[in-house]
Amino acid sequence: MSSNRNRPVKIDRIIGQIGCLFSIFSANAATLEVHIDNRQGPGTIYAALHAGPAADWKSKPVALGSTDSDLLLFEDLEPGRYALQLFQDSNANQWLDMSKRGMPLEPVGLSGNPKPARGRPPASECLFTLEPDGSRIHIQLMHPPAARQR
Template sequence: MIHDRSRLAGLLAFAATSLFCLGAPARGASLTTTIENVPDAKGTIRIALCRKDEFLKRSCDYRTELPATPPKTVATFPDVKPGIYAVQVFQDRNGNGKLDRSFIGMPTEPVGFSRNPVLRFGPPDFAQCAMQVTPAGGAISLRLITR
């Protein structure tokens, strides 16, 4: 009987110590994105943080939508897995949920990308917009391009 009690006490001590040694589950980074040059308060700002295979698509894992607030709108992405990403953003001025384009395919609503690449005859490629999200997180700023 004494042997069983000491064994039980040992198991309880081990279990309690094990619980204290367990750390909190790993959380992702927090990335704050500041969208500058928001021309007006029409519609919403749609922001997506995308991996290379998601870039320029609607399927990015990290997305948010906020009311447009000139001259800048700020959004934070919590719990982002560290890695290489690009931010793509547009101001959905008419609320139709998509980027409107002219008959030749040029955006008719303000757009922007991380690292502020120069847009010429089409969208930038991922490498022009790519940025590292570290475990510490961080903040970036980008400008909307209005035409």
């Protein structure tokens, strides 16, 4: 009889431990809310999120995302430092179109909204901190001059 009395306690203890594990994992999962400003016309937004203080645009992104609205969410991320690059696919070919000189022909944006004087700045200059309770950033799309679009 004492073994039956202990059994519910063991099950309750196991359920409690599982609940603690879920709360630990949930506490480490943050959401990044990206608001896209200066969007003009139709076109899917494609984004690549790069992690760490040594982030590099050529490295494999930790997350990819796309949206047809002005809001993009990345969920279940570890808090830390990230850099984000995105573009608006104005012609729906799922690529960032570039000129022969390597200049974007479609709207682009980077976290931190730098104004690049000579090409894209390094990812290390576009870092932001994703807080444990989540973060919200705004990215301003930069549109190419009309002369470059042709």
